[in-house]
Amino acid sequence: MKEIPFETVKDTVAKLCMDANFDIGDDIIDALKHAVEIEESPTGKDILKQILENDRISHEEKVAACQDTGFAVFWVEIGSELRISGGELYDAIKQGVVKGYKEGYLRKSIVEDPLRRKNTGDNTPPIIYTDIVPGDKLKITVQPKGGGAENMSEVKMLTPADGAEGFKDFVVDRVRRSKANPCPPVIVGAAIGGTFEKCAMLAKKAQLRKVGSVHPDPFYADMEKELLERINNLGIGPQGLGGRVTALAVFVEAFPCHIATMPCAVNMCCHASRHKTAIL
Amino acid sequence: MVKNITTPLTDELVAGLHAGDSVLISGTIYTGRDLAHKRLVEALTAGKDLPFDLKGAVIYYVGPAPAPPGKPIGSAGPTTSYRMDPYTPLLLEKGLKGMVGKGNRGQSVLDAIKKYKAVYFAAVGGAAALISGSIKAAKVIAYDELGPEAVRELQVENFPAIVVDDIYGEDLYEKGTARYRKE
Numbered sequence: 243m244k245e246i247p248f249e250t251v252k253d254t255v256a257k258l259c260m261d262a263n264f265d266i267g268d269d270i271i272d273a274l275k276h277a278v279e280i281e282e283s284p285t286g287k288d289i290l291k292q293i294l295e296n297d298r299i300s301h302e303e304k305v306a307a308c309q310d311t312g313f314a315v316f317w318v319e320i321g322s323e324l325r326i327s328g329g330e331l332y333d334a335i336k337q338g339v340v341k342g343y344k345e346g347y348l349r350k351s352i353v354e355d356p357l358r359r360k361n362t363g364d365n366t367p368p369i370i371y372t373d374i375v376p377g378d379k380l381k382i383t384v385q386p387k388g389g390g391a392e393n394m395s396e397v398k399m400l401t402p403a404d405g406a407e408g409f410k411d412f413v414v415d416r417v418r419r420s421k422a423n424p425c426p427p428v429i430v431g432a433a434i435g436g437t438f439e440k441c442a443m444l445a446k447k448a449q450l451r452k453v454g455s456v457h458p459d460p461f462y463a464d465m466e467k468e469l470l471e472r473i474n475n476l477g478i479g480p481q482g483l484g485g486r487v488t489a490l491a492v493f494v495e496a497f498p499c500h501i502a503t504m505p506c507a508v509n510m511c512c513h514a515s516r517h518k519t520a521i522l
Numbered sequence: 523m524v525k526n527i528t529t530p531l532t533d534e535l536v537a538g539l540h541a542g543d544s545v546l547i548s549g550t551i552y553t554g555r556d557l558a559h560k561r562l563v564e565a566l567t568a569g570k571d572l573p574f575d576l577k578g579a580v581i582y583y584v585g586p587a588p589a590p591p592g593k594p595i596g597s598a599g600p601t602t603s604y605r606m607d608p609y610t611p612l613l614l615e616k617g618l619k620g621m622v623g624k625g626n627r628g629q630s631v632l633d634a635i636k637k638y639k640a641v642y643f644a645a646v647g648g649a650a651a652l653i654s655g656s657i658k659a660a661k662v663i664a665y666d667e668l669g670p671e672a673v674r675e676l677q678v679e680n681f682p683a684i685v686v687d688d689i690y691g692e693d694l695y696e697k698g699t700a701r702y703r704k705e
Contacts, residue, residue: 282702283698283701283702285542285684285698289646292646292649292652292682293646293648293649295649295652296646296648296649296650296651296652296653297651299651299652299655300597300651303651305587305590305596305597305651305654306587306596306597306650306651307597307648307650307651308597308599308647308648308650309584309585309586309587309596309597309598309599309650309670310585310599310601310650311587347587347588347589347590347596348587348588349585349586349587349588349596349597349670350669350670351585351670359557361668361669361670361671363669389601389602390601390602390624390625390647393602421625421626421695421699422624422625422626422644422695423602423604423624423625423626424602425624425647425648475703475704475705476699476703476705477698477699477700477701477702477703477704477705478699479698479699479702481624481644481646481647482624482625482626482695482698482699483644483684483686483694483695483698484694484695484697484698484699484700484701484702485698485702486702512647512648513648514648
């Protein structure tokens with residue numbers, strides 16, 4: 243059985259938290275550059291250029307691209323042939339978040355109770371989703387998730403009779419009602435199927451896909467294309483001030499579901515869609 | 523054309539601003555977001571003094587990242603404004619003249635903006651590293667225990683923003699979206 247030291251996990255997590263917040267992915271940068279080309283609104287074009295300039299400063303000066311450095315969400319794949327030595331995996335991730343958010347001067351955005359709202363002061367706890375997989379590797383992905391776009395998200399239990407049209411209308415309508423609030427141009431994570439909570443998780447996980455990638459199932463690849471076109475026809479545009487580019491990408495995830503149900507979810511992400519992965 | 527404006531804002535200055543104008547703001551502005559707004563309104567309701575003079579003031583909806591060594595403030599972009607809507611009409615009634623944030627406001631705020639002659643500006647959400655360059659000094663003046671939600675006094679120079687809602691009832695979000703909609 244392979245052993246990975248506690249401290250290695252902790253330090254890796256700290257670095258991932260900083261890298262994710264300092265380094266917007268090349269796929270997003272390329273999509274923003276393309277958006278500058280196709281945006282018809284002069285204000286929209288100018289905003290897109292400001293976002294690109296912001297992301298350059300963030301990368302070069304190693305400062306947070308957005309002040310909202312998010313809830314630290316983790317997707318962890320744990321090989322069944324490994325163990326953590328010197329401590330527990332969850333503790334290592336938590337301590338890595340404390341270290342990364344302190345050393346990176348990242349904002350502490352978590353309150354310990356949703357009603358009493360006292361800041362925990364160190365951006366913990368993280369949210370950790372785990373999968374046990376074959377092999378001896380530990381794959382850790384961090385997805386810092388800002389609050390503004392998260393607030394524009396929704397789960398809706400449609401019925402099988404609503405079908406593909408019902409799902410597509412739900413997704414487009416969710417973006418329409420979000421208007422300027424989620425910091426467009428957005429990345430839309432959409433999911434259909436599973437259970438109530440599985441569907442919401444898949445909508446969030448969908449945002450980990452590379453912008454520009456095509457869904458492996460042609461049925462959903464076509465749907466993503468159609469949804470992106472419909473969303474970009476809403477006219478919301480960069481920062482909601484009007485324009486052609488409201489979304490940079492729409493990612494759809496589907497999962498088997500119960501004969502009685504058709505859960506649908508949209509998780510919105512701003513243009514600062516951040517995620518970084520390490521494999522130990 | 524970009525308009526240079528200086529705080530505190532006056533009736534005359536606000537009357538000259540129209541939805542769609544690009545502005546560069548200089549002077550003193552105050553940060554305040556969810557919990558700070560709750561406390562400001564609680565103080566007003568209880569008849570207590572506020573940590574700063576509301577007359578002509580501009581509040582920036584932001585919870586900045588911590589300042590790295592050698593800088594006055596960390597990344598500091600706008601947060602979504604509608605969460606402050608329940609508290610905003612009272613602040614406008616008491617003299618607040620400007621708000622900087624992002625995203626759409628509710629009808630009660632739009633009405634109060636017209637009634638009390640104020641202005642709502644949008645800064646570019648997510649351009650936090652870029653925007654922090656126009657913030658020259660920052661100090662916490664109230665509610666330090668709220669961490670990023672504390673009220674800070676900022677000295678800004680040429681802080682870039684766009685007028686979204688003016689005293690004439692124009693709304694740039696509605697206008698801009700209607701122009702590019704293809705449904």
